Amino acid sequence: MNRVVLVERLVPNLYRLVVEAPEVAASARAGQFVMVIPDGKGERIPINLADWDKEKGTVDLVFLNLGVSTRKLASLKPGDRVEGIAGPLGRAPEIPAATEVLLVGGCYGVGGLYPLARELKQAGVRVIFLAEARSRAYLYWQERLKKFSDLFLTVFRSDCLGPAQELRELIKKIKSGHPDLSLVLVMGCSYLLFKVSEATADIQLKTLVSLNPIMVDGTGMCGACRVSVASKTYFACVDGPWFEGHGLDWKEYFNRRKAFLSQEEQALVRLDREFWKRTE
Amino acid sequence: MSGKDRLESGQAERLRKAREMDWRKVLRREISVQNRLTRPRHNMPEQPVANRVRNFLEVNLGYTLELARAEARRCLDCGQPGCVAGCPVAIDIPTFIKYIEAGELDRALEKIRETNGLPAICGRVCPQEVQCERACNLVQAGKEPVAIGHLERFVADYLCTRESTGPLPTESRGAEPGKCKVAVVGSGPGGLTAAADLARLGYQVTVFEALHLPGGVLAYGIPEFRLPRAILQSEINFIRALGVEIKTNFIVGRTASLDDLKQAGYLAFFLGTGAGLPSFMNIPGENLLGVYSANEYLTRVNLMKGFRFPEFDTPVPRARRVAVIGGGNVAMDAVRTALRLGASQAVIYYRRSRAEMPARAEEIKHAEEEGIEFNFLTVPVRFLGNERGQLRGMVLQRLALGEVDASGRPRPVPIPGSEFEVEVDLAVVAIGQSPNPLLIKQLPLKLGPWGNIEVDYQTMATGLEGVYAGGDAVRGGATVILAMGDGRTAARSIDFYLSRKKD
Incomplete structure (x- = not known):
């Protein structure tokens, strides 16, 4: 059982949970995730580490309130307990000797990339941060991120993710203005990961994406999270979550994330009813 | 066996x-x-x-x-x-x-x-x-x-309600065990047995479990209709009553390394990390929606209590026509689980014949009574999907038994031109598992051909000083009792090792 220190709504639907997990905080590395079990009847879901504090023994998780588990987490109050936090899991991305790195974050990935921006900047790498959001009102953590980026850019969904052409142009423009840029790290919704990978493939710019497939145990035991890269199967929980975006079988990835769509909806409707009963 | x-x-x-x-x-x-x-x-x-x-x-x-x-x-x-x-x-x-x-x-x-x-x-x-x-x-x-x-x-x-500790097995050889901390990695049958024996000898034992519930394969693998969780719970309570501490959600190799634990004062280790890496067949279509490893299928049902979805949040796939590939206990558990989840057709496909099935006799008997259909000497060569990437069927090939292979069983040989197709909505791959590499790969251990830890079976000692191992991490897919035997042997060896170290 882990005690909740803080639950904060950052922007509509995006939440920050600060929870005690001293052993996780002690071993955490940028780019890793944890498995969270909200309560005794809960699922095990992966959430990226958005920050941690070794002294206080806490970890920060930024998540999108989307399904049953995240809704349960979003409704927690300080002093409540979550059933379990296990981690840190996955491998930190392997970053070759780079002088300049572009981080593209959308949704929960803006928070999830924060530790990487900090680590890279402190290692002397030039950091460009591109934050993607639905609109200006959906941006969060800008001040924090600016502290660890040499260039902080924003892109809004209406501009870019509709006609993907614009995102492509934007990335091309960044690359032409920054010839030393040799690596792109992307975290956020699947569509963003896919679109950025597509754009960087054109200009042969190495791109690592943080995948977020369905997981059960998160330790390599079940194989729910299998993904195909260059026709070879990997387990995202232990081999990833970072993979080269260019060789990934995106169609399979999108599809496997939908394995339990109807049950997820059913569970959500049931939870909503329960929440209503409590408020009545 | x-x-x-x-x-x-x-x-x-x-x-x-x-x-x-x-x-x-x-x-x-x-x-x-x-x-x-x-x-x-x-x-x-x-x-x-x-x-x-x-x-x-x-x-x-x-x-x-x-x-x-x-x-x-x-x-x-x-x-x-x-x-x-x-x-x-x-x-x-x-x-x-x-x-x-x-x-x-x-x-x-x-x-x-x-x-x-x-x-x-x-x-x-x-x-x-x-x-x-x-x-x-x-x-x-x-x-x-x-x-x-x-x-x-x-x-x-x-007598499960009464907590008889029984007589202490043996006296310690004098390691002042009360002052020695021993770490057991994994709370499956091997780890629990080692922990119980070491606690009885007076050691301070901590069991580190990666999942949120203790029991290892007893918790995630074996279904309730074979092993009710109340029984498992009472056995675990008994071990806790001996003074063993069980730390869940702790992944040795990630949450802390073995070296970290050494620094924290643990003097000896038992690795009972199990065979948690599912094998797939590496045939086309295996990543379609509707193809599961037995580990995932059973973990969803048993550990996460998915059979009580939506009361419990973890969903399980339910389907009309279920195919389970394999002939061991895990395959029997999966196919009988599918039946209980409402399958109208729950079928075993096994590449050898009935006589070679490694499952317990009672499980096969129960499965047959329950109307499970068995197809011997067949193996899938391809999974077939629909336009939405969902499993719709599989292509199977017939086999004949050939010469006896290294496992002492006749090797199944494909019959050319014998392919046929069946319609399937859900396939569970239960062809075995190998040791979970997460921790093992981080240590300079001597490994066998399946990534299993090599040990001296007399003592269960690995090549690393103070590190012992047992159960499926050593044997691949073995049995609960063999894992327990290993745990017991290792506990004795750890006691001997720590006693000698003190001298």
Whole structure:
């Protein structure tokens, strides 16, 4: 059982949970995730580490309130307990000797990339941060991120993710203005990961994406999270979550994330009813 | 599978002495051997098939006291008991059975617990038919063996509410164990046994479990209809009562490394990390929606209680036509689970024939009674998907049995041109698993061909000082009882190692 220190709504639907997990905080590395079990009847879901504090023994998780588990987490109050936090899991991305790195974050990935921006900047790498959001009102953590980026850019969904052409142009423009840029790290919704990978493939710019497939145990035991890269199967929980975006079988990835769509909806409707009963 | 061929001389002597006790002689005189031989084996009462295929309650209902005592009377209490040698942990089987016959159940349990820390579990999941019961002398007399497994289970269940610690196994060799911290990695049968033995010797034991519930394969793999979770819980409570601390959600190798634990003062280690890496067949279509590893399917159902979705949040796939590939216990568990989740067709595809199936005899019997369809000598070569990437069928190939291979079983050989197609909505791949590499790969351990840890089987010592290993991490897919035997051997070795270290 882990005690909740803080639950904060950052922007509509995006939440920050600060929870005690001293052993996780002690071993955490940028780019890793944890498995969270909200309560005794809960699922095990992966959430990226958005920050941690070794002294206080806490970890920060930024998540999108989307399904049953995240809704349960979003409704927690300080002093409540979550059933379990296990981690840190996955491998930190392997970053070759780079002088300049572009981080593209959308949704929960803006928070999830924060530790990487900090680590890279402190290692002397030039950091460009591109934050993607639905609109200006959906941006969060800008001040924090600016502290660890040499260039902080924003892109809004209406501009870019509709006609993907614009995102492509934007990335091309960044690359032409920054010839030393040799690596792109992307975290956020699947569509963003896919679109950025597509754009960087054109200009042969190495791109690592943080995948977020369905997981059960998160330790390599079940194989729910299998993904195909260059026709070879990997387990995202232990081999990833970072993979080269260019060789990934995106169609399979999108599809496997939908394995339990109807049950997820059913569970959500049931939870909503329960929440209503409590408020009545 | 089976235990040692012969007993150590000390043990044979102990068995002989126990047999010469007066009360045993009296019991032997009460009913003649001839009379005992005429008594038929008492069947295990079971849930009727029509009911049990719709619930997750245990299929076997357990002996009553009357049935147990009646079955115990079938045991001849012979001078050369084969059963003890057939048991991987050499339980003094005749003595515990005679205690049942005498109605002294407390003593029966104590006797079992001397060598077996998890009797309620072993009574349920051990493959007795190839171990103790195969070596029962009644078999040589042309009779059915004494139902040793059923009796073991009965004793454990009957007394499960009472926490008898039993006699301490052995005195420590003097390592001042109270001051020594020992770490056990993994809370499966091997880890729990090692932990219990070390705690009884006085060590401070911490078990580190990666999942949120203890039990390892007993919690995530074996379904409730074979091993009710209340039984597992009571066995784990018993081990906690011995002073063992179990830390869940702690992944050794990620949350902390083995070196971190050394720094934290742990002086010796038992690695019981299990065989948590599922094997796939590497055939086309294996990543379609609807193709699952048995590990995922069973973990969703057992550990996460997905069969009670949506009361519990973890969904499980439900389908009409379910195919399970494999012939072991895991395959039987998966296919019978599918049936209970509402499948109208639950089918086993196994590449060898019925005789080679590695599953426990009772599981095969139960599966057949429940209407599971078996297809032998067939293997999938391709999964077929629809336009939405969902499984719709598979292409199978027929096989013939060829020459005996390294495993001692005939090798299945494909018959060219024998491919055929079946319609399937859900496929579960249960062809085995190999040791989970997460921690193992981080250590300079000597590994075998399947990524298994190589050990000295006499001591369960790995090549690393102070690091011992056992169970499926060493053996690949083995049995609960062998893992327990390893845990016991390792506990003894760790005690020896720490005692010597002190000198």
